[in-house]
Amino acid sequence: MRGIKRLVRTFVLIALVSIVAFTVYNLFFFKPKVVGLEQLEKLPKSKDITLTVTPRNYVDLVKVTAHQGPREVILFKGRLPERTNQITFRVEPEELGLGNGPARIVVEVRRFYVLRESFEVQAIIDTEPPRVRIIYAPYVVRQGGSGAIRVKTSEDVDLYVEVGKVRFRSYRVSEDNVYIAFFGIPPDTSVREVIKVVAVDRAGNRTLIPLGTGIKRNRFREVTIDLTRREKFIRTKIYSLIGGNVEEMDFVTAFKKVNEELRRKDEERIREIGKRSRPERLWRGSFIQMPGSKVLSYYGERRTYIYKGKVISRSRHLGYDLASVRNSKVPAANSGIVVFAGDLGIYGNTVIIDHGFGVMSLYAHLADFRVKEGDRVEKGQIIGITDMTGLAFGDHLHFSILIDGHEVTPLEWWDPKWVRMRIEPVFSE
Numbered sequence: 229m230r231g232i233k234r235l236v237r238t239f240v241l242i243a244l245v246s247i248v249a250f251t252v253y254n255l256f257f258f259k260p261k262v263v264g265l266e267q268l269e270k271l272p273k274s275k276d277i278t279l280t281v282t283p284r285n286y287v288d289l290v291k292v293t294a295h296q297g298p299r300e301v302i303l304f305k306g307r308l309p310e311r312t313n314q315i316t317f318r319v320e321p322e323e324l325g326l327g328n329g330p331a332r333i334v335v336e337v338r339r340f341y342v343l344r345e346s347f348e349v350q351a352i353i354d355t356e357p358p359r360v361r362i363i364y365a366p367y368v369v370r371q372g373g374s375g376a377i378r379v380k381t382s383e384d385v386d387l388y389v390e391v392g393k394v395r396f397r398s399y400r401v402s403e404d405n406v407y408i409a410f411f412g413i414p415p416d417t418s419v420r421e422v423i424k425v426v427a428v429d430r431a432g433n434r435t436l437i438p439l440g441t442g443i444k445r446n447r448f449r450e451v452t453i454d455l456t457r458r459e460k461f462i463r464t465k466i467y468s469l470i471g472g473n474v475e476e477m478d479f480v481t482a483f484k485k486v487n488e489e490l491r492r493k494d495e496e497r498i499r500e501i502g503k504r505s506r507p508e509r510l511w512r513g514s515f516i517q518m519p520g521s522k523v524l525s526y527y528g529e530r531r532t533y534i535y536k537g538k539v540i541s542r543s544r545h546l547g548y549d550l551a552s553v554r555n556s557k558v559p560a561a562n563s564g565i566v567v568f569a570g571d572l573g574i575y576g577n578t579v580i581i582d583h584g585f586g587v588m589s590l591y592a593h594l595a596d597f598r599v600k601e602g603d604r605v606e607k608g609q610i611i612g613i614t615d616m617t618g619l620a621f622g623d624h625l626h627f628s629i630l631i632d633g634h635e636v637t638p639l640e641w642w643d644p645k646w647v648r649m650r651i652e653p654v655f656s657e
C-alpha cells in the first residue's frame with residue numbers, strides 16, 4: 229500500500245515538474261516573433277497590414293501603436309483570432325491624425341497578462357500621391373505599332389505604361405525624376421482601349437492617368453496554310469521539335485502541340501529574355517532590313533492551318549519573314565548587345581540583340597551564330613546566316629522587334645522618318 233502511495237506521489241511530482249519546466253521553457257526559449265514588420269516601414273494614404281505572431285502559445289494580446297512627436301495612436305489592439313496567428317488591420321495615417329514624415333511604430337505582444345515583448349519599426353509616412361506630367365507622347369499609335377513617352381514626376385517612382393493587360397516598364401533618365409518608356413500595342417488590342425501611365429511612389433501611393441494617345445486600327449492579313457501536301461516534311465520537323473516517343477501521336481495532335489503549346493512556351497521565354505534590357509540607349513537611327521530580301525509574310529498575320537479540308541490550328545505571326553538566297557548573311561538591325569544566342573523551340577536557332585531601354589531585335593531560323601551572349605554588335609555586323617531551323621517551311625529570316633518582351637511591327641523601326649519623328653523626341657530635354 230505504502231509503496232503504491234509513494235509511487236503515485238512521485239508520479240504527480242514528476243508531472244508537476246514537467247509542466248513547470250515545459251511552461252518555463254516555452255516562456256523563455258520560445259519568445260514570440262512578429263513576421264511582416266517591414267510592411268510598416270513605408271506607409272501611404274491607405275495600406276492593409278498583415279502581421280504573423282509565431283508561435284502563438286500563451287499570447288493574449290497584440291497591440292500596435294504609432295508614435296509621432298507627442299502623439300500616440302493605436303493602430304491595432306486585440307487578441308489573435310481563433311486558430312490563426314495572423315492579425316490584419318488597415319492604416320490610414322490622415323484619418324488617425326498622423327502627418328507626413330517619420331514615425332515610430334511599436335508592436336507589442338503580451339503573454340500571460342504580464343510578459344511583454346515589443347518590436348520597433350522606423351516608419352516613413354507619405355500620403356502624397358506622385359504628380360505625373362507628360363512631356364512627350366505620340367498623338368496616335370497603330371495596333372501592332374510602337375510608341376515612346378517622356379514623363380516627369382514629383383518624386384522617385386516605379387512608372388509603367390499599361391496597354392490592356394500588358395505593362396511596359398520605364399527607365400529613369402535623370403536625377404530630377406524624368407522617365408522614358410517604350411511601349412507597344414499588341415495587335416489584338418481594341419481601338420477603344422485607354423493607354424494609361426501608372427506611377428507608384430516608394431510608400432506605395434499610386435497615380436494613374438490616361439496617356440491621351442489614341443489607338444488606330446491596323447489591317448492584318450488572313451492567311452490559310454494547307455498542311456496536307458506537306459505532311460511528310462512537317463512531320464519530320466514536328467517530331468524533331470517534340471522529340472521522344474511521338475511517332476505514335478497522330479499528325480493533328482502533334483502539330484497542335486508544336487504550333488500552340490510549344491509556341492506559347494517559346495513566347496514566354498521571349499517575354500522573359502525581353503525583360504533583361506539595359507537602362508541605356510545602345511542604338512542610333514533607324515533599323516536595317518536584311519539587304520536584298522523579299523517579304524514572305526507580314527507582322528500580325530492571322531494564320532489558319534488546314535489539314536485534309538479541316539481547320540486544325542490557328543496562330544498569329546508576330547514578325548516579318550524575309551527571304552533572299554539560301555544561307556544569306558544576316559546583319560544586326562542596329563547596334564546593341566547580344567542577350568540570347570541559342571535554340572528557341574519553334575524559332576530554331578535564334579539571336580536576340582538588346583538595343584537598350586526595352587527595345588530588342590530577334591532573328592530566327594538561323595543556321596548558326598557568329599555571335600554569343602554578351603557580345604557587343606554594330607549596326608550591319610553579320611550575326612548569322614539564314615536557314616530553316618525550328619518550325620520553318622523554307623529558308624528565311626524571321627525578324628521581330630520586341631519592346632519589353634512583346635513583339636511589335638518592325639516596319640516603323642525600319643523607317644528613318646518614323647524614328648526621327650516618334651522616337652527621337654523622348655531623348656531631347
Ligand SMILES: [Zn+2]
Nearest residue numbers: 547548549626
Ligand atoms: Zn516568321
